[in-house]
Amino acid sequence: MGQKNNKKMETLKLKDNSAYRTSKDKVFLVGVIIVSIITISPIVLIIGKLVWEGIGQINFSFFTETTPSTFEAMTAVANNEVIPGGIVNGILGTLLIVGLASVIAIPIGILVGLFLYENQQSRYAGLIRSLSDILQGVPSIVLGLIAYLWVVKNIVHGYSALAGSVALAIMMLPLIIRSTEETMKMIPETLKEAALALGVPYYKVIARVLIPSGFSGLATGILLSVSRILGETAPLMLTTLGNPMVNWDITAPTSAVPLLIWNFYNDPNMLSLIWSSSLFLMGFVLTLNIISKRIVAKI
């Protein structure tokens, strides 16, 4: 008898509860929608604005010709035409600087990351880990100054792509170090043991089992670090300076897309090029991000 009564009470309570829950769910849902709109709107507005203002300027010559002179731009604007020329010096300069930065940062970053993974507990590793975290917080302009002092003043004796690459490589390092360590930690210990149990020397286990197994993680970390530095402007102002011509000499001043955007901003005749260059840069970064997401999804 007592039990029966209890049961009735419970079902009654449950009904009450469910009504309360549905209303709570609704409030929650509305909240989620509002918050997501707030989060999404900036990105939608940014991309919308870039496409709206910039797409007209993007044509074949945009990717094949160097930046126009102020005079050419002024004439075009006065005649209500599309500004001639393009940003190929910036695009190739960015590729050169970022490529060189990757060549410097990727091997060092992966090696340090592997070291941290191998020496989880050691105090020295802890020190390096904290230093790497601190490095991540150093303002990029400061890294630009450092690269200026090291490379521009003392090594190349002039503004150069190399100097910019050093600054950007320092920015990439903490990201690659972290992602390498985290990726390695995700690889099951049993895989390592399986290889060691076959009598494989430790360094070969790292090179032939751990790195291939963690390849997608490493690639993602690298892509994200590249997309992180693609838009860096401040350090490049102090190191690569800019160049109206296409330049492949790593010891000479070199242009880059974000530098061009800054230049365009300072030249009232080139305003519409700001938008097309920004659209290009944004598209580049977005593509890298999407590729790296894809890689992650594939694991």
Place this chain on the structure above:
Amino acid sequence: MNKNIDILENPALKLENLYIAYGKTDKYAVRDVSATIKKNAITAIMGPSGCGKSTLLRAINRMHQLYPDVKTQGNIYLNEKDITKMSAIHLRRKIGMVFQRPNPFPTMSIYDNVVAGYKLNGIRMKKNERDAIVEQSLISVGLWNEVKDSLRKKGTFLSGGQQQRLCIARAIAFKPDVILLDEPTSALDPIATSKVEDLLVQLKKDYTIVLVTHNMSQAARISDYSMFMYLGDLVEYGKTKMMFTNPRDKKTEEYLTGKFG
């Protein structure tokens, strides 16, 4: 106290006063274990969870040396040679290991998994030699007919039981003297389990097999010798038949009759 069966003539493995501890504590996971392990036989290591079976097994191919916290004392001899006097790399090529969970290399094809020992060590050989090793190893684990048309597929596409047999193939492709298996069937269904068991019985004519198992009936079915461990001690060691019909130690009897475990 000699808990051991009669000292065997040239044993495959000889363990001598083995003590193993994790960390600095004096709590030994394996305490004073001495035993000789017969060639071309299956020796099962049984005992309740946490009694030190895996710890003992992993001492035999010096897996513990990867972890500086693990302290090992005592001696182990492989074919009368002190294993600490050999290079770990050489030793592990002589002593294959199969783990509890199948762990084929996820980046490698079935084919490459079988010859992983050669590939990862950078041992070069002719393609037809390698093909022969792959075929032979897969035949001996009974996997050849199942996978011969998909050797280029990733090893991780196989079922759990097939993966485990692939891992055994990987271990025997290297022609070791001894194969250590740590609960190789605990992640498998009964059919896959019986396939692996049949395989082990087949393999013992060429290899010395040491098998850790939770499963008493498995030990009874396929092993020639059995060890019973309890809280790090080797309580009893003898012919499997003898132990199951007439255990000498009270603890063994209680375990075998299911009083604990």
